[in-house]
Amino acid sequence: MTEPTKPLPLAGITVIDLSHIYNGPYATFLMAMAGAEVIKVEPLSGENLRSRGDLGGVALPFAMLNSNKQPVTLNLKSEEGCQLLREMVERADILVENFAPGVMDRLGLGAAALHEINPRLIYGSSSGYGKDGPYRDYPAMDLVMQAMCGVISSTGHPDQPGVKSGAALCDFMAGIHLYAAIMTALYEREKTGEGRVVEVSMQDATYASLASNLGMLHARGEQAPARTGNRHGGLGVSPYNVYATADGHVVLNAPGDHHFRAILDVMGRGELKDDPRFATRTARVQNVEAVDAVIEDWTRGHVRDDVARRMLAAKVPCAPVRELSEVMVDENMHARGQLQWVDHPDLGRVVLMHSPLVFEGTARRPITPSLPMGSCNEVVYGGWLGRSAEELVALRAAGVIS
Amino acid sequence: MTEPTKPLPLAGITVIDLSHIYNGPYATFLMAMAGAEVIKVEPLSGENLRSRGDLGGVALPFAMLNSNKQPVTLNLKSEEGCQLLREMVERADILVENFAPGVMDRLGLGAAALHEINPRLIYGSSSGYGKDGPYRDYPAMDLVMQAMCGVISSTGHPDQPGVKSGAALCDFMAGIHLYAAIMTALYEREKTGEGRVVEVSMQDATYASLASNLGMLHARGEQAPARTGNRHGGLGVSPYNVYATADGHVVLNAPGDHHFRAILDVMGRGELKDDPRFATRTARVQNVEAVDAVIEDWTRGHVRDDVARRMLAAKVPCAPVRELSEVMVDENMHARGQLQWVDHPDLGRVVLMHSPLVFEGTARRPITPSLPMGSCNEVVYGGWLGRSAEELVALRAAGVIS
Numbered sequence: 001m002t003e004p005t006k007p008l009p010l011a012g013i014t015v016i017d018l019s020h021i022y023n024g025p026y027a028t029f030l031m032a033m034a035g036a037e038v039i040k041v042e043p044l045s046g047e048n049l050r051s052r053g054d055l056g057g058v059a060l061p062f063a064m065l066n067s068n069k070q071p072v073t074l075n076l077k078s079e080e081g082c083q084l085l086r087e088m089v090e091r092a093d094i095l096v097e098n099f100a101p102g103v104m105d106r107l108g109l110g111a112a113a114l115h116e117i118n119p120r121l122i123y124g125s126s127s128g129y130g131k132d133g134p135y136r137d138y139p140a141m142d143l144v145m146q147a148m149c150g151v152i153s154s155t156g157h158p159d160q161p162g163v164k165s166g167a168a169l170c171d172f173m174a175g176i177h178l179y180a181a182i183m184t185a186l187y188e189r190e191k192t193g194e195g196r197v198v199e200v201s202m203q204d205a206t207y208a209s210l211a212s213n214l215g216m217l218h219a220r221g222e223q224a225p226a227r228t229g230n231r232h233g234g235l236g237v238s239p240y241n242v243y244a245t246a247d248g249h250v251v252l253n254a255p256g257d258h259h260f261r262a263i264l265d266v267m268g269r270g271e272l273k274d275d276p277r278f279a280t281r282t283a284r285v286q287n288v289e290a291v292d293a294v295i296e297d298w299t300r301g302h303v304r305d306d307v308a309r310r311m312l313a314a315k316v317p318c319a320p321v322r323e324l325s326e327v328m329v330d331e332n333m334h335a336r337g338q339l340q341w342v343d344h345p346d347l348g349r350v351v352l353m354h355s356p357l358v359f360e361g362t363a364r365r366p367i368t369p370s371l372p373m374g375s376c377n378e379v380v381y382g383g384w385l386g387r388s389a390e391e392l393v394a395l396r397a398a399g400v401i402s
Numbered sequence: 403m404t405e406p407t408k409p410l411p412l413a414g415i416t417v418i419d420l421s422h423i424y425n426g427p428y429a430t431f432l433m434a435m436a437g438a439e440v441i442k443v444e445p446l447s448g449e450n451l452r453s454r455g456d457l458g459g460v461a462l463p464f465a466m467l468n469s470n471k472q473p474v475t476l477n478l479k480s481e482e483g484c485q486l487l488r489e490m491v492e493r494a495d496i497l498v499e500n501f502a503p504g505v506m507d508r509l510g511l512g513a514a515a516l517h518e519i520n521p522r523l524i525y526g527s528s529s530g531y532g533k534d535g536p537y538r539d540y541p542a543m544d545l546v547m548q549a550m551c552g553v554i555s556s557t558g559h560p561d562q563p564g565v566k567s568g569a570a571l572c573d574f575m576a577g578i579h580l581y582a583a584i585m586t587a588l589y590e591r592e593k594t595g596e597g598r599v600v601e602v603s604m605q606d607a608t609y610a611s612l613a614s615n616l617g618m619l620h621a622r623g624e625q626a627p628a629r630t631g632n633r634h635g636g637l638g639v640s641p642y643n644v645y646a647t648a649d650g651h652v653v654l655n656a657p658g659d660h661h662f663r664a665i666l667d668v669m670g671r672g673e674l675k676d677d678p679r680f681a682t683r684t685a686r687v688q689n690v691e692a693v694d695a696v697i698e699d700w701t702r703g704h705v706r707d708d709v710a711r712r713m714l715a716a717k718v719p720c721a722p723v724r725e726l727s728e729v730m731v732d733e734n735m736h737a738r739g740q741l742q743w744v745d746h747p748d749l750g751r752v753v754l755m756h757s758p759l760v761f762e763g764t765a766r767r768p769i770t771p772s773l774p775m776g777s778c779n780e781v782v783y784g785g786w787l788g789r790s791a792e793e794l795v796a797l798r799a800a801g802v803i804s
Contacts, residue, residue: 009590009598026610034586055683056638057621061613111762130760133734139719143632143642147653147721150729152632152644154568155557161644161651162723164632165567166556167611173571176578176607181759183585184436188411190592196411197762203732204740204758205578208428209569210726211463217726218752219459226725230545230554230566236458240545242554242563249563251549281457317541319549321564323628324612324619327552330605332535338606350620356606357583358532360513360599 006362008035013186015039015094016085017069020047022142022168023126023202024098025065026175027182031094032068033355033365039088039380040069043076044402046373063344064353066370072381073374073402076107080400087385089114094122094182098174100139101131111197121195124182126174130201140202145170149206154213157229169209174202231288238284239263242321243296248304249321252295252311255281262314267298337364344369374402408764410437415588417441417496418487419471422449424544424570425528425604426500427467428577429584433496434470435757435767441490441782442471445478446804448775465746466755468772474783475776475804478509482802489787491516496524496584500576502541503533513599523597526584528576532603542604547572551608556615559631571611576604633690640686641665644723645698650706651723654697654713657683664716669700739766746771776804 013036017028025040025047032038045051049065052058075081086109089095095114097104104110104125111123125131128140146152146164156163177200185196212233216224219234228235230242230251239252239260254260257280264272272278272294277287284291299307304320311318320326328351333339342352354364381387381401395401415438419430427442427449434440447453451467454460477483488511491497497516499506506512506527513525527533530542548554548566558565579602587598614635618626621636630637632644632653641654641662656662659682666674674680674696679689686693701709706722713720722728730753735741744754756766783789783803797803 006594006596006598009586022613030582052638054621055687056634056636057614057617057619057626058636058638060617060620064610064613064616129734130738133737135734138714138721139717141655141657141719143634143653143655144719144721147644147651147723148729148732150724150726151567151569152651152653152723153725156565156568161646162568163558163565164644164653165553165569165571166558166564166615166629166635167553167567167571167608168614168635169567169569169571169575169611172611172613173575173578176575176582177758180432180578180582180585181761183582183589184411184759185761187585187589187592190589192408194408196408199760199762200758201738201740201760203735204738204760206569207729207735207740207755207758208466209571209574210729211424211466211574212459212570213568213726214466214730215459215462217459217730218462218749219456224459227568232458232545233568233570234458234460236454236460242549242566244563249549249554251545251554253543253545255543285457312540315541317543317546319540319546321549321554322552323555324552324615327550327609327612328616328619330550332531332537333605333609335535336532336603336606338603338609347620353609356579356602356609357586358601358603358606359583359587360601 008362008365009359010034010036013037013094014092015096016041016088016092018095018097020098021049022065022171023175024096024178026172027124027179028069028096029065029067030179030355030357034357034359035365038069039376040066040071041074041085042071042373044073044399050373059347060350063347063350063370067352068365068368069370070376070380071371071373072377075400076109078398078400080395080398082108084381084385084400085109086117089117089121091384092121094124094186096124096178096182098126101127101136115195119195120189120193122182122185122189123195123197124178126178126200126202128202130204131199142168142171145202145206149203150210151206153226154210156227158225158227162227170202170206173205173209174200177205236285237281238288238291239295241292243299245299245302245304245307250299250304250307251319251321253317257281259316260284262316263295263311266310266314269294340367342367342369377401410764410767411761412436412438415439415496416494417498418443418490418494420497420499422500423451424467424573425577426498426580428574429526429581430471430498431467431469432581432757432759436759436761437767440471441778442468442473443476443487444473444775446475446801452775461749462752465749465752465772469754470767470770471772472778472782473773473775474779477802478511480800480802482797482800484510486783486787486802487511488519491520491523493786494520494523496526496588498526498580498584500528503529503538517597521597522591522595524584524587524591525597525599526580528580528602528604530604532606533601544570544573547604547608551605552612553608555628556612558629560627560629564629572604572608575607575611576602579607638687639683640690640693641697643694645701647701647704647706647709652701652706652709653721653723655719659683661718662686664718665697665713668712668716671696742769744769744771779803
């Protein structure tokens with residue numbers, strides 16, 4: 001093992017974060033955990049996720065996404081607010097926003113204006129449909145994008161209407177692509193000395209994840225079922241399903257003939273190894289009902305974790321269908337440091353996430369819990385931009401900061 | 403508009419791509435579209451996705467993910483094959499692999515060994531559970547990860563068992579996080595001159611996308627439903643659902659009071675604006691069945707696209723629930739260049755994707771369709787590594803390349 005001695009990769013990078021909810025804040029969360037200083041700029045009412053209070057349980061999501069950021073308040077509808085932002089931009093490396101297209105331009109803070117102040121700035125934005133297509137002005141949120149992108153029609157059982165993915169995948173796919181685009185431009189800036197405008201739409205960012213379903217549509221045309229329940233999206237693998245156990249469910253995803261033989265050994269059904277219905281993947285796909293019946297006959301008589309343990313010991317890709325209460329305390333993610341128990345000043349002892357980006361040779365940045373609105377107004381506007389105590393009082397009185 | 407004159411951001415970067423299926427290949431696809439030279443190194447039998455032929459409709463997914471790559475074949479189980487790989491590593495910037503943990507070490511090609519050859523190499527790997535936790539040796543595939551990460555238990559209707567997300571989100575979340583980690587390290591290398599080992603697990607990469615559901619679990623504990631059908635993951639927004647129309651379905655996701663009033667206007671139900679059941683978000687959440695009934699009474703009498711058009715015109719976040727056959731020809735993604743009709747030598751005229759990472763000021767790299775296995779053996783082993791025609795013949799005869 002290398003000793004964890006190298007600095008974090010984004011040490012020295014400063015980010016102005018104007019983003020809200022999940023998309024942009026996930027991108028800037030990853031920057032913070034990779035070592036950047038992230039200044040979270042919120043309107044005086046708080047960013048949308050914070051201002052909801054805990055309606056719908058948003059307190060934990062807010063805490064998950066806003067560790068290690070420095071929150072300031074700023075009224076961008078005042079000229080003095082815009083001036084403070086311009087001064088931050090002068091000193092920053094990256095600006096991130098996920099407003100609807102055109103909002104920053106209307107504030108006089110569009111990418112072209114900010115590049116005049118700082119040509120080295122990386123300006124990263126994300127929206128539902130992007131800046132330049134015919135849908136640019138459609139309002140977009142995760143559920144809307146799941147409908148528009150085909151996620152809903154691809155999810156659920158073939159004899160029922162489609163159902164959304166429980167994961168907010170369009171929001172988070174956009175957020176991580178936005179981080180990725182900005183890092184690419186940051187690399188480029190080291191070579192060229194010039195900043196960039198980069199952009200990601202939620203719609204573009206979701207498309208690739210439906211590759212299996214698009215593949216089946218291409219192969220079968222109108223014969224392709226819109227959705228396959230828990231079976232393979234291309235109906236090309238068996239066993240591949242959710243199976244009931246005595247106390248819950250497991251999944252098996254076992255494409256290889258050796259996998260199927262291993263499953264038969266675990267179940268004590270070695271006599272079926274010579275059954276022509278099960279001998280090859282093609283045969284198993286053709287006899288998928290029989291395959292699933294043989295497996296579920298056995299799994300129903302055993303408890304979930306025992307089935308999973310025995311299948312994994314036989315190197316069969318398998319997992320219990322876990323509830324989120326189990327996922328939150330997952331032994332593996334806690335061992336890796338991706339999940340950590342943190343004493344949060346508002347929420348008490350909670351599980352927060354670190355970044356999925358692991359940089360070997362450097363210890364993980366310790367998690368600093370999310371801070372109340374405007375906590376860093378003094379340090380940012382006073383310490384960094386050089387406003388005096390009297391000036392801060394005047395800015396507060398004028399409703400520019402809080 | 404800036405004239406599209408800047409080079410692509412990854413121009414001059416060379417990537418050795420040992421990866422397979424979706425996870426790693428998506429990361430290297432994004433590198434290729436951003437301007438890198440990607441050498442796709444496959445075993446003599448072809449990488450797993452290619453070698454399946456079109457079982458389960460994998461031909462299009464393979465084409466989607468392997469545009470603009472240079473495929474070579476290489477037998478890494480031969481010492482001469484390992485030697486050729488080491489020579490490529492000497493000359494490359496990035497190596498990507500998504501083997502199970504330990505495979506590269508057993509081949510003598512682990513990160514430490516390759517960094518001795520080229521200390522500037524960025525070595526990026528991805529696996530299901532990561533290299534250093536207790537689950538590191540569990541086999542993992544997208545369905546298995548969806549079970550393990552709580553995606554299945556969070557998806558579907560509350561009165562039915564969970565169902566998988568139709569999107570392969572664990573695979574693609576890992577792939578884009580892997581790209582992101584590698585770009586972060588590439589930026590860092592410009593500062594420090596040193597390479598890095600970076601790592602992403604599918605499990606870590608999926609967790610954040612369940613933020614809403616984790617938030618409701620935190621807020622309500624055992625009272626939290628495991629899944630909410632098409633309703634909000636935190637049950638904190640209404641209207642938020644899939645609604646039947648005369649010929650299909652639409653979604654509405656309308657958190658604001660002004661959204662609800664706009665919906666009432668579209669439906670000609672202005673008299674309900676004063677109804678206390680609907681006046682605030684809190685009231686609507688408490689009366690969610692009544693809200694959904696009022697809306698669906700109206701939507702059932704209208705056709706899908708007409709409902710969507712009228713709601714969008716009133717600035718209500720809305721979308722038709724589209725089939726993938728509609729998504730593939732989406733007007734907005736085609737206008738942006740994210741989707742393009744391409745004449746593919748094997749597949750004919752198909753829709754392929756570009757990268758969701760938009761770098762303004764540079765034209766998109768033209769899509770070059772995926773190539774047959776080993777197409778670039780001569781140019782890579784001959785032209786780049788300097789093997790003579792006679793040496794190539796000998797390598798083929800020895801089963802090192804094909």
